[in-house]
Amino acid sequence: MTDAAALPGQPRGSVLSGPATARAVSVLAPNPSPMTLDGTNTWIVSEPDSDLAVVIDPGPLDDVHLEAVVAAVGKAGKRVALTLLTHGHADHAEGAARFAELTRTSVRALDPALRLGDEGLAAGDVITTGGLELRVVPTPGHTADSLCFHLPADRAVLTGDTILGRGTTVVAHPDGRLGDYLDSLRRLRSLAVDDGVRTVLPGHGPVLDDAQGAVEFYLAHRAHRLAQVETAVENGLRTPSEVVAEVYAAVDRSLWPAAELSVRAQLEYLSEHGLI
Numbered sequence: 001m002t003d004a005a006a007l008p009g010q011p012r013g014s015v016l017s018g019p020a021t022a023r024a025v026s027v028l029a030p031n032p033s034p035m036t037l038d039g040t041n042t043w044i045v046s047e048p049d050s051d052l053a054v055v056i057d058p059g060p061l062d063d064v065h066l067e068a069v070v071a072a073v074g075k076a077g078k079r080v081a082l083t084l085l086t087h088g089h090a091d092h093a094e095g096a097a098r099f100a101e102l103t104r105t106s107v108r109a110l111d112p113a114l115r116l117g118d119e120g121l122a123a124g125d126v127i128t129t130g131g132l133e134l135r136v137v138p139t140p141g142h143t144a145d146s147l148c149f150h151l152p153a154d155r156a157v158l159t160g161d162t163i164l165g166r167g168t169t170v171v172a173h174p175d176g177r178l179g180d181y182l183d184s185l186r187r188l189r190s191l192a193v194d195d196g197v198r199t200v201l202p203g204h205g206p207v208l209d210d211a212q213g214a215v216e217f218y219l220a221h222r223a224h225r226l227a228q229v230e231t232a233v234e235n236g237l238r239t240p241s242e243v244v245a246e247v248y249a250a251v252d253r254s255l256w257p258a259a260e261l262s263v264r265a266q267l268e269y270l271s272e273h274g275l276i
């Protein structure tokens, strides 16, 4: 994301991006970490000629950030009409209730526990706020409740943590399951190949302009890791932590707890398929 500029009056640095597509702009939350990369991307999506905006993933419970998002929408001459969540992890969803209070909007999510208001969110739903068209694409795997939002007018997809702008994501076992995740990646590949999606607007990291390439990279990475885990087990490693130390040796140790969740998901997948 180039031409980023700090919002005026934001000492802790929520950062408004330049337009990622004609209809999408992000505000970066000040919560960087090895797991969240530069921080959470809170997405503001709207039709250019509409005064209604949809916010996807308000981010952590941080009033400075939430108010920066409201200010960015206001600066564009719009108001927030609806809040959506890609999934329930705290770095995406923890601020949702407070954001809904600030904007007097409802929150829609797949997980009923995250909803505020009457409406849920399900596969095949189409959001039509202010003339915007956002199609709900179920993409379980990172978590069971993970969704992507297809923005056909911009040939873009908002991916939450299912595809990140840099590196790869965690399959958060036991809630996240590898078989589901691979199916979800194939669903995203079909969005690129059959529906012309070009741009990935991720929950963390920079915008990607080759959606199909990103999906193919993720599928190849998962196949490679799975083969490594299978080999490690064949070589006599038994516990998830032993497998992590072998397969993720080159990865920063701060990421090993997350890697262990992915390893557990891979061991489950291999055993379900009779491969170990």
Ligand SMILES: [Zn+2]
Binding pocket: 087, 089, 142, 161
């Ligand atoms: Zn997540």
